[in-house]
Amino acid sequence: MLVIDDEPDVRRSVAGILADHGYDVHTALDDEHALRSVVALSPDLILLDIRLPDPTFSQRFADEYRRRVPPERQAPIVVLSASREIADYAERLGAVGHIAKPFDADDLVRVVRSCFVLADADPPAHPVNGEAMA
Secondary structure, eight states: OEEEOSOHHHHHHHHHHHHHTTOOOEEEOSHHHHHHHHHHHOOSOEEEESOSSSTTHHHHHHHHHHHHSOGGGOOOEEEEEOOTTHHHHHHHHTOSEEEESSOOHHHHHHHHHHHHHHTTSSOOSSOEEEOOOO
């Protein structure tokens, strides 16, 4: 999977938690690195921060990703954010779910696992969401 976040502590934390649960995790910190990584790695899941320094990055990234990668190879996107509008933004972006920052490690793993369970099923009727437990 690919974690895209401009905050080094968040990237390390998310990658560490998920690696400890057996996931193969790669990280990217900006738009150029993220687009190169997503095409080269073909991740099974993308965790995308929506409040990167450039507020339009997330939408541009999702649009460009969907343009460059054939639909049958596209990974679901889950957005990460401390924004109160995270659910609305996730829906506009076409994400399968969202995780509110700060997040609980168990909640992060639950959301990621549910995305992999859903991968073999029809798209979920409702997004997969995580709520901060702090």
